[in-house]
Amino acid sequence: MSRRILVLGGGPAGVAAARTAARMGAQAVLIDSGRLGGVSTNSGVLPARVLAHTARLKRESGQLGVYGLRATEAELDWPAALRRLFNVVEALHVRKEIAEEARKLGVDIHENVGETRFMSPTTIGFANGTTVEGDAAIVCVGGRSRSIPLPGAELAIFPNDIWRMKAMPRSIAIVGTGHTGCQIASILAHFGTEVHMIDLKARIMPQEDELLSVVMAKEFAARGIRIRSGIDSIDGLSTGMSGGTVLHYKEAGESRSIKTDAVLLCVGWIGNTDRIGLEELGVEIARSYIKVDKYLRTNVPKLYAAGDVTGQMMLVSGATHEGHVAAVNAVTNAETKKVAHTLVPTGSFTDPEYGAIGMREQQCCDAGIDYETSIIWCEDLTRAIIDDRTAGFCKMIADRATHKFLGAHIVGERAVETVQLMATIMAGGLTVEQVADLELAFPTYSAIILMAARDLKYKLDPEYAALYQSGMAGSPASKALS
Numbered sequence: 001m002s003r004r005i006l007v008l009g010g011g012p013a014g015v016a017a018a019r020t021a022a023r024m025g026a027q028a029v030l031i032d033s034g035r036l037g038g039v040s041t042n043s044g045v046l047p048a049r050v051l052a053h054t055a056r057l058k059r060e061s062g063q064l065g066v067y068g069l070r071a072t073e074a075e076l077d078w079p080a081a082l083r084r085l086f087n088v089v090e091a092l093h094v095r096k097e098i099a100e101e102a103r104k105l106g107v108d109i110h111e112n113v114g115e116t117r118f119m120s121p122t123t124i125g126f127a128n129g130t131t132v133e134g135d136a137a138i139v140c141v142g143g144r145s146r147s148i149p150l151p152g153a154e155l156a157i158f159p160n161d162i163w164r165m166k167a168m169p170r171s172i173a174i175v176g177t178g179h180t181g182c183q184i185a186s187i188l189a190h191f192g193t194e195v196h197m198i199d200l201k202a203r204i205m206p207q208e209d210e211l212l213s214v215v216m217a218k219e220f221a222a223r224g225i226r227i228r229s230g231i232d233s234i235d236g237l238s239t240g241m242s243g244g245t246v247l248h249y250k251e252a253g254e255s256r257s258i259k260t261d262a263v264l265l266c267v268g269w270i271g272n273t274d275r276i277g278l279e280e281l282g283v284e285i286a287r288s289y290i291k292v293d294k295y296l297r298t299n300v301p302k303l304y305a306a307g308d309v310t311g312q313m314m315l316v317s318g319a320t321h322e323g324h325v326a327a328v329n330a331v332t333n334a335e336t337k338k339v340a341h342t343l344v345p346t347g348s349f350t351d352p353e354y355g356a357i358g359m360r361e362q363q364c365c366d367a368g369i370d371y372e373t374s375i376i377w378c379e380d381l382t383r384a385i386i387d388d389r390t391a392g393f394c395k396m397i398a399d400r401a402t403h404k405f406l407g408a409h410i411v412g413e414r415a416v417e418t419v420q421l422m423a424t425i426m427a428g429g430l431t432v433e434q435v436a437d438l439e440l441a442f443p444t445y446s447a448i449i450l451m452a453a454r455d456l457k458y459k460l461d462p463e464y465a466a467l468y469q470s471g472m473a474g475s476p477a478s479k480a481l482s
Helices: 012-023 038-042 045-061 078-096 098-104 159-164 179-190 210-222 316-332 361-366 382-387 415-427 432-436 447-460 462-470
Strands: 004-008 027-031 108-110 116-120 123-126 131-133 136-139 143-145 171-175 194-198 226-228 233-239 245-251 254-260 262-265 269-271 303-305 346-348 354-358 371-377 393-399 405-411
Touching: 004 012, 004 131, 004 316, 012 027, 012 038, 012 098, 012 316, 038 045, 038 078, 045 078, 045 159, 045 179, 078 098, 098 108, 136 316, 159 179, 159 262, 171 179, 171 245, 171 254, 179 194, 179 210, 179 346, 194 254, 210 226, 210 354, 210 361, 210 393, 210 405, 245 262, 303 316, 346 415, 354 415, 361 371, 361 393, 361 405, 371 447, 393 447, 405 415, 405 447, 415 447, 432 447
Parallel strands: 004 027, 004 136, 027 108, 136 303, 171 194, 171 262, 194 226
Antiparallel strands: 116 123, 123 131, 143 269, 233 245, 245 254, 346 354, 354 405, 371 393, 393 405
């Protein structure tokens, strides 16, 4: 008799887990309190990407005159933009057929069931009193925006509230300068909103390579986004005398404030571990995330977890991978497959875009690795010149001993797409020389990978290295495709 696997949560991790379990011959039961698809499809990544494309189109319209086209710059119709957003989300549901595809595999689906709760490690109860039982269960309940305990915190909004607004705010203060904060700041700035960004961290996107942060901050400032990094504290929110919201903070020891139409909190993402009965089961939870081992087992037998709720890799790609791993181990009831977040590209659809994979330069320094870097600026890239989108760069880091790539960091047009090529290169273990010898299509944005690899090839060649150090050699690769 096949094992019965319960999956709680119908986002990327849950759907992947249920499908994998069904394909392996198990009786998969997929349960969600709302609609399948999770935050990524319904209110997170995909809606944000639709608005990012809207912002991109508005930006592109500003170039029409430069290229000899008689037209005025596009104006934003916010209600129409929202209609498009919701139409796209619905179209993706229809096209992806999440529930239908799962049912074709034999998955037993329960969606829109309301509140759910674990009655035991392998029993889940619904609000209407129904219970389902299995041989093992996988928790894939995702996460949500983190709040912070501040006076007046109830006045703040969160990223998902942006596409519920009836009108665009004339001004906004964004607390938090990580991936989400930067993407929303970029979108709203294109829509004409006066954007203020504020953070205790010394630089925006502090988790990224320092050069990436510096260049993005410069480009944001050029687009009118006002950034305050390294402040002392966020002290609270209050309602303005004539409406709006006032953000109170300290900087350089002085109390200051910003009055805007809205204050948006982008201060992290926490796991949805509360109110589903995990505490009563004795599940070990740290900082809102379920603790799991490399097989995605919790400390409670027969109970696994995958996706954002584990706090390991809060990306759709990571959640899908974890859902698959957890299902394989739950179905086999063995240590069959380990989770592996080794080469995961990150990035965001800001303006300009950015993408990254592998180690940051500071990490290489801290690890004592002997490495070499190459930095090619987009102003030397033919496609960027043609499109008049020359902001940004490609930075590659390679191991001097093995000549293999340690990391890549890209800012510029199509950076999120370009970094995918580096993921393939690094996963294949290609050397700098092998990549430098590729013949990529021209003129393309991804050709900057080839330019950087050729530059690294010369730097790693002992004969040319001496010339670089003496200043006698230029950067052959930087002009190779111009």
